[in-house]
Amino acid sequence: MSIELIDVSKKFGTFVAVDNVSFSINRGELLALLGPSGSGKTTILRIIAGLEKADTGSVILEGRDVSREDPRDRGIGFVFQHYALFRHMTVFENVAFGLRVKPRKLRPSEPEIKKRVMDLLSLVQLDFLAHHYPMQLSGGQRQRVALARALAIQPSILLLDEPFGSLDARVRKELRRWLRKLHDEIHVTSVFVTHDQEEALEVSDRVVIMNQGKIEQIGTPEEVYFSPQTPFVFQFLGDVNLFHARELSNGEIVFIPDESKGVEKKIFVRPNQISISLTHSRNNPIPATIQYINTAGPMVKIELMDKKGNPLLAFISIDEYHELHLKKNMEVFLGVKSHHTFENIPNF
Amino acid sequence: MKLKKIFMFSFRFILVFIALCFLVLFLVIPLFVVFYNAFSKGIGMYWGNITREETIEAIFLTLKILIVVLPLNTIFGIACAWYITKYKFRGKKLLLTFLDLPFTVSPVVAGTVFVLLFSVNGLLGGIVEKMNIQIIFAFPGMVLATIFITFPFVARELIPIMEEQGQEMEEAGRMLGARTWQILLKITLPNIRWALFYGMVLCSARCVGEFGAVSVVSGHIRGKTITIPLEVEILYNEYNLVGAFGVASLLCIIGLISLIFRKWIEKRDPQNLYRQIHRYGD
Structure with a gap:
């Protein structure tokens, strides 16, 4: 599903988090929102998800204006920075949650739920941990459970907030290559937020570089790296x-x-x-x-x-x-x- | 070096000594006195005292108040904690301050306010009279006063833990398509259940033991508006010390049971467990 943001602004008190931002994301694309902390990238992600309401501007998903729509009706999978796993539920129940809360008419049968959850858990290579609790897992494992849970509702858009932010360097590299591979397999339109330029350049199809609530440059990793349009972009993507x-x-x-x-x-x-x-x-x-x-x-x-x-x-x-x-x-x-x-x- | 060590040791010793003195003087001795006096005329007399008709009536009235107050304050506490921790709004600090009002205002004042409010010449007295319900010097008034005194307990237990947990789990639930009631039942409540239970225990203990506010609104009508603490007062004023201490011992036992409950909850609380087991990540 394509995503389009038109003139989106958001203030928190007097702090301008997002300043009149417009851009669009193509169907099936993997896009990185890159910027230093406080640049507004997470706010944009939350506005797309509907967890935050934009003060002005609109969010359009596949031609449909969803600015006033509740997040639960947008069909978006969201992976939180600190995973936000339900800690009183097993891994299995975490992934099954999105299916179990569906209205009775749309809810799959118990065997179907079981099959779909186990399929997802094997996709993220964690089927052997189905009956463990989140607190028994490592950071990387938790992250993959969060991803499986978000994919369970078969979202047309996947949003990831600093998906590798709290992992150690080695797991981080492993997991981001794995995410790229996964995206190539399932082709769901994905946006992820990061402050790590290496991560953004390695994983994404296109990068949106943000600074102080504004977009500095949009382009493929090659474009932004080799033809930066502003000193900020040049400096942010490497030593100068x-x-x-x-x-x-x-x-x-x-x-x-x-x-x-x-x-x-x-x-x-x-x-x-x-x-x-x-x-x-x-x-x-x-x-x-x-x-x-x-x-x-x-x-x-x-x-x-x-x-x-x-x-x-x-x-x-x-x-x-x-x-x-x-x-x-x-x-x-x-x-x-x-x-x-x-x-x-x-x-x- | 050695002198410093001795100094540190004696300093610690003095602190422990002061704490112990306080404990003995203000907790152990009074508790001992209550039970000593209650049993001073033998077990038979004790049993007779706590199974007198008036005492049984007082126990039942106290339980009746508890049965009405506890669910109401639990619902209020959850709603209040949910609202304060999950939403941003103006006047949040003010609301939090108001929540502490029952802790800071003397119960007698609270009771008096209700009397003034619902008495014939009171602000709501006219309405109450028209509807022909007796509030003051009757069961409804005692419930109102008890609600006022005990409403912060559940909310006060829940707010810190809900604040610590943040909103991410609820937001995740929302993104997965859960309705608000599903989020409340399947995500929020299971995660706060031990704190909630603890808050309810505290609320019950206070509810049973409340004296001041209830005393003012009850009107002391024998056989009608006498709760356990009021019964203790009546017996005491009638110079029936053994009887008074006998009934008082019931309150002590309820208090001790609450304490045991508390310890038991602390042991089972997964929040505690979580910190102990938590070894990976973050």
């Missing part, structure tokens, strides 16, 4: 180096500027787009001192400081690191392989 360089009239960018020539330009560079050389050259004009080297990981992370005292970050390959014999407090020269600039940057 900021250079105050100058652009000459012929379009050339000068990093060690002569203040009299050209116009000031703010240059954004990812750490892996910085090259390090031991000698000064045209391609490596920026002198800097190595502050700290971290070799643990797929790339070597090098923290540096330029002549004005600005901190810089460079990622280089381990081979390159060994070749250069880099050490702490060494004087090196940096070059910029590729960079981003933005027009009209207020207060950045």
Whole structure:
């Protein structure tokens, strides 16, 4: 089912949580709402679900305006951040709940309920825990029970609020790949909220990046990562180096500027787009001192400081690191392989 | 170092000593006195005292009041706690303050208010007279006074636990298509049942033991409006000390049973169990 938000705003007291937001989600899509905490992403999710009423604007599901409809009539499955499992019920009863509360006419028979619940539990690979209570499960298991429970009512939309937020790093990675696979199998329109950019970029078809109640950019993970439209997006999706360089009239960018020539330009560079050389050259004009080297990981992370005292970050390959014999407090020269600039940057 | 240790030890000793002195002076000795006096003329006399016609009548009247008050205050308590914890509204703090009113206002004042309200010249006296119901100095008045005194108990027990549990479970129920009554019966109540039960025990104990407010509205009509605590007073004023302490011992026994109930509930409460077993996640 497609989802469309038109001019949705929501205030809590004087705090503007969602500020005139419009976007649409295609049928069968897996969309990530990404942003720092307080950016309004969870509020949007709750407005789609109907748990929160928008002050203005409307929510349209498959062409039907549901803004005034009760959440229970919207056919939406919701997975809560802290799972919200019914702790007085077994895993089986948790998943069966949505079927058991249906009006008598629509309620499946007991054997049907049993079959459907067990099917769902095997889908989330937890059928062996059917008769355990939520408090006997691990975080990852609870999360999958919550997912099975939400899917039991055969929702046309699945909403997930920080689905991996309270899990440890390893389980988190495992579970998000599993969610992607599951989505490819059952193809239900899904929206999930996250503050983890890696998660959003890895799992989703499209990403909506939010900041202070507004949308910064919407696009596929490739689009937002490689062509960020605002400094916020660029900075939020990874580490950033900021250079105050100058652009000459012929379009050339000068990093060690002569203040009299050209116009000031703010240059954004990812750490892996910085090259390090031991000698000064045209391609490596920026002198800097190595502050700290971290070799643990797929790339070597090098923290540096330029002549004005600005901190810089460079990622280089381990081979390159060994070749250069880099050490702490060494004087090196940096070059910029590729960079981003933005027009009209207020207060950045 | 050693001196500090000795100091700490004696400090602890003094604290324990003060606490014990208080306990003995204000709890153990009075309780002992009640039972000692009740049985001072032998078990036969004790049994005679607590099975006198007036005493039996008082017990029945007290139970009758309890049977009316407890369900009403339970329903009120659930409704009130639900409203306060699951909804956001203006004046929530004010409502919470009002909820404590019976704790802070003297029961005598409460009783007097009801008398003034329903007496012939009172605010509601006219209506009551037209409908030809006797409220003051009769059973309905005693029920009203007891309701007022005991209404916060259930709500006060439920509010903290419902606040702690938050609304996520109810919201999950709603998203799964449950109607409000289904959410109440299948999600909220099972999760608060032990706190609810405990609140009901406290409410009952207070209901049975209430003296001040009930005394004012009862009018002390023998054989009609005398509850157990009022019976104790009457016997005491008639210098029948053994009888008074005999009936008083019934109240003590009810109080002790409530305490045992409380311990039993605390042991069974899954909230407690939950904290003990809770090892994973979060």
